[in-house]
Amino acid sequence: xxxAAHDATASSPGTDAAASRSGTRKAKPALRVExxxxxxxERVAVRGxxxxxxxxxxxxxIGPNGAGKTTMLSILAGIQPPDAGSVSRQPRExxxxxxxxxxxxxxxxxxxxxxxxxxxxVPDADATVAQMLAQTGLEERAGDEVGRLSGGNQQRVNxxxxxxxxxxxxxxxxxxxxxxxxxxxxxxxxxSALAAGGTxxxxxxxxxxxxxxxxxxxxxLADGELLFSGSPAALAAAVGGDAAGPQDFESAFVRFLHExxx
Amino acid sequence: xxxxxxxxxxILRRSPLLxxxxxxxxxxxxxxxxxxxxxxxxxPTLAIYNGVPKQDRTFDVAxxxxxxxxxxxxxxxAVDVIDADSREDAxxxxxxxxxxxxxxxxxxxxxxxxxxxxxxxxxxxxxxxDPVKQQAIESQLKARLxxxxxxxxxxxxxxxxxxxxxxxxxxxxxxxxxxxxxxxLKTSQRLIEGVMATLPRDSPSYTALxxxxxxxxxxxxxxxxxxxxxxxxxxxxxxxxxLIGGRRTPLDRYAIAVALTVSLMFLTVLLASxxxxxxxxxxxxxxxxxGLVSRLGLLVAKSGLAALCGAxxxxxxxxxxDLFWVDLDAGRAPWWLPALALGAxxxxxxxxxxGTLAREVRSASLLAxxxxxxxxxxALVPSSAVSGWAYDVxxxxxxxxxxxxxxxxxxxxxxxxxxxxxxxxxxxxxxxxGYVVVARLALRRFx
Ligand SMILES: Nc1ncnc2c1ncn2[C@@H]1O[C@H](COP(=O)(O)OP(=O)(O)OP(=O)(O)O)[C@@H](O)[C@H]1O
Ligand SMILES: [Mg+2]
Numbered sequence: 001x002x003x004a005a006h007d008a009t010a011s012s013p014g015t016d017a018a019a020s021r022s023g024t025r026k027a028k029p030a031l032r033v034e035x036x037x038x039x040x041x042e043r044v045a046v047r048g049x050x051x052x053x054x055x056x057x058x059x060x061x062i063g064p065n066g067a068g069k070t071t072m073l074s075i076l077a078g079i080q081p082p083d084a085g086s087v088s089r090q091p092r093e094x095x096x097x098x099x100x101x102x103x104x105x106x107x108x109x110x111x112x113x114x115x116x117x118x119x120x121x122v123p124d125a126d127a128t129v130a131q132m133l134a135q136t137g138l139e140e141r142a143g144d145e146v147g148r149l150s151g152g153n154q155q156r157v158n159x160x161x162x163x164x165x166x167x168x169x170x171x172x173x174x175x176x177x178x179x180x181x182x183x184x185x186x187x188x189x190x191x192s193a194l195a196a197g198g199t200x201x202x203x204x205x206x207x208x209x210x211x212x213x214x215x216x217x218x219x220x221l222a223d224g225e226l227l228f229s230g231s232p233a234a235l236a237a238a239v240g241g242d243a244a245g246p247q248d249f250e251s252a253f254v255r256f257l258h259e260x261x262x
Numbered sequence: 263x264x265x266x267x268x269x270x271x272x273i274l275r276r277s278p279l280l281x282x283x284x285x286x287x288x289x290x291x292x293x294x295x296x297x298x299x300x301x302x303x304x305x306p307t308l309a310i311y312n313g314v315p316k317q318d319r320t321f322d323v324a325x326x327x328x329x330x331x332x333x334x335x336x337x338x339x340a341v342d343v344i345d346a347d348s349r350e351d352a353x354x355x356x357x358x359x360x361x362x363x364x365x366x367x368x369x370x371x372x373x374x375x376x377x378x379x380x381x382x383x384x385x386x387x388x389x390x391x392d393p394v395k396q397q398a399i400e401s402q403l404k405a406r407l408x409x410x411x412x413x414x415x416x417x418x419x420x421x422x423x424x425x426x427x428x429x430x431x432x433x434x435x436x437x438x439x440x441x442x443x444x445x446x447l448k449t450s451q452r453l454i455e456g457v458m459a460t461l462p463r464d465s466p467s468y469t470a471l472x473x474x475x476x477x478x479x480x481x482x483x484x485x486x487x488x489x490x491x492x493x494x495x496x497x498x499x500x501x502x503x504x505l506i507g508g509r510r511t512p513l514d515r516y517a518i519a520v521a522l523t524v525s526l527m528f529l530t531v532l533l534a535s536x537x538x539x540x541x542x543x544x545x546x547x548x549x550x551x552x553g554l555v556s557r558l559g560l561l562v563a564k565s566g567l568a569a570l571c572g573a574x575x576x577x578x579x580x581x582x583x584d585l586f587w588v589d590l591d592a593g594r595a596p597w598w599l600p601a602l603a604l605g606a607x608x609x610x611x612x613x614x615x616x617g618t619l620a621r622e623v624r625s626a627s628l629l630a631x632x633x634x635x636x637x638x639x640x641a642l643v644p645s646s647a648v649s650g651w652a653y654d655v656x657x658x659x660x661x662x663x664x665x666x667x668x669x670x671x672x673x674x675x676x677x678x679x680x681x682x683x684x685x686x687x688x689x690x691x692x693x694x695x696g697y698v699v700v701a702r703l704a705l706r707r708f709x
Binding site for chain 1: 272
């Protein structure tokens with residue numbers, strides 16, 4: 001199955017789309033993952049997952065609860081080691097945005113950014129912090145304690161921390177799950193702009209429509225197994241749906257999982 | 263690493279309520295425990311019925327006067343004494359629980375003591391409801407009665423010795439108000455010697471007097487010896503007291519060491535476990551261990567900071583105690599630091615090990631409490647309070663946790679208690695390393 005997934009990656013239209021967008025066909029992949037396995041005792045959370053992502057590609061990771069999305073992202077982020085397999089980049093070249101804001105609620109926005117900039121050994125910490133504050137629109141809240149911010153703004157700080165070291169690859173675990181529709185819209189604009197700037201973005205989500213709208217490629221994970229890797233349109237086609245609307249894509253996805261015994 | 267420590271201090275500074283609680287609670291707890299330990303439990307009450315009429319309480323024992331009340335002040339230092347009106351009254355008090363025990367002195371005690379021929383009997387009754395207090399009062403009474411017995415027998419012995427010396431050396435004695443002068447053996451012997459010198463050697467009187475003279479010399483020699491013998495009979499066995507094992511400093515000084523250890527323990531363990539759990543509660547742990555800080559570095563930073571805070575606060579507490587409460591030996595101050603430092607490090611290492619078990623600060627604190635408190639109390643259990651194997655178990659538990667070793671080190675450092683200073687310090691160092699290793703192994707399991 002791992003090999004099949006890998007093959008699907010090679011011929012993926014999503015890769016081509018991203019590659020053509022960034023203007024280089026057959027570019028060197030920004031991230032290559034091979035044969036990733038993670039076991040928790042008897043339970044296998046990730047079963048030999050392989051895929052590649054091109055520079056500037058937007059990759060959505062979807063799948064039911066307990067599919068292994070968080071586990072896989074955290075292995076890519078270098079938080080836990082895999083039992084088998086390899087990741088082409090060092091953790092320090094990869095930005096990490098966990099599902100819950102991983103910042104100190106007693107510190108202000110600026111203090112959090114400055115702390116992580118220093119820990120990341122960013123050359124000019126203060127300049128980077130100022131730049132991140134501007135980029136994420138948090139300048140006005142710079143002096144506020146993070147614990148007093150709204151969920152949306154906390155998520156922005158969370159993302160800003162992940163971007164401090166200007167990583168070529170950014171991982172986000174369910175970044176939109178706690179946001180209202182407007183905040184969500186702004187989040188995807190921000191992330192799309194990052195990808196347009198050449199950052200490879202891999203994110204997990206339970207919102208299938210989001211994956212359809214904001215992904216060059218969709219990875220379907222179920223029970224630790226990579227079932228599909230391709231463009232959203234290709235996924236709809238794979239299950240015979242006509243992809244006429246968002247509702248249809250979601251039902252196509254559920255049907256797809258059902259056909260694969262999930 | 264420096265930034266991480268500064269961050270922790272900044273967070274602590276912004277949580278004044280938490281810090282106040284973290285500092286005040288252990289200190290108050292420590293002071294409570296300390297004062298509870300240093301003040302004796304409520305004194306047991308003793309009812310006394312003295313059947314001897316007031317005017318007869320001072321009486322002659324073999325020629326020297328004895329006051330029946332003179333042993334009571336000694337007794338009332340250890341127990342509360344109440345007077346009973348009669349033997350029945352005293353017994354009723356014990357039955358009703360008003361008194362833990364009653365002592366009844368019979369009316370004829372003075373006569374019997376004065377006559378010195380028949381032994382008087384003191385009646386004692388106990389209430390057995392509170393075995394601890396009963397034991398306390400029983401041992402007090404036994405001690406006082408044996409004191410009284412010893413004092414009386416010394417009086418008898420002194421009088422006897424005086425008589426014997428008078429027999430030997432001569433002197434005057436008052437009998438029924440008249441002074442009677444006694445010649446004494448020595449003078450008699452000298453008189454005989456004088457008479458013998460005037461007699462011819464072959465005179466029959468000389469031979470007879472020579473026999474009396476020999477007897478007198480022998481008697482003088484042996485009577486001198488018999489006073490020695492009598493003195494040693496008065497106290498046949500001398501007691502030399504040695505305290506072995508256990509507590510060797512006075513209770514209130516020991517209480518200071520206990521109070522310091524308790525506050526050092528709570529402050530440091532709570533802080534260390536909380537600081538580590540905070541990283542997980544804020545979900546920052548996974549960010550940090552992605553190459554920003556090593557797991558071991560994180561543990562060292564957290565336990566170092568907690569140990570520093572714990573040692574500093576406890577040092578301040580110690581200084582305050584010295585200034586306002588008890589006069590400590592300031593010359594021992596150089597010993598305070600290593601004891602506090604190593605104790606704090608061991609507690610901090612235990613704290614981070616506890617912190618690895620919890621995902622939130624609150625559960626970490628709860629764990630730290632539920633684990634530390636029983637260990638502290640186990641360490642205070644005296645060996646006599648439990649059976650042999652149970653005490654062995656307690657000793658093992660105490661050796662695994664830093665409380666006992668810190669207590670020993672602080673007792674030596676602050677009170678100059680006898681015993682090795684290096685042993686508990688080495689023990690603490692080993693525990694600190696051990697717990698950091700345990701914590702590091704536990705950290706492998708979570709992200
Ligand atoms: N630390 C862990 N110890 C044991 N089992 C774990 C651990 N982390 C995850 N698992 C198991 O691995 C499997 C995958 O979990 P994971 O969190 O990666 O799923 P997910 O796809 O992110 O789910 P969700 O969509 O609900 O977030 C689950 O069965 C989970 O129970
Ligand atoms: Mg998840």
